[in-house]
Amino acid sequence: MGITETDKNNRNEQHRRKNFRKRPRWHNRQVEYKSCPICGKSVKSMLTAIAVNEEGDPAHFDCVLKQLSEQEKLAGGEKITYIGNGTFAVVKMKPGSRGSAFTVIKRIQYENKDLKADWRKRISKRIKK
């Protein structure tokens, strides 16, 4: 009894399946989102997240902005804006500038500068590439 055509096909099929199993199973990869300490919802975009508190937990950029806007007693024409490096600022828009020109009234160092949150380190690595 020789190897029939069906047997050959079965072997090929088995081989293919074995190779297929070696492929990474992306759908099984668990992505764990941290939840925002301000609103409690998961933070899905780390690129726009702001590190809050001692642990450097990520919070939504919008939540931090809202929180700061409520904390600071903003006068007319003033608003909170992000000026980079974990720093927000109370700024006063210059009349007629359409939001492109402003004067910094108060700087708010929001992110702990000494703290290098893991998730942020990973992101800066990715960006540098």
Ligand SMILES: [Zn+2]
């Ligand atoms: Zn939030």
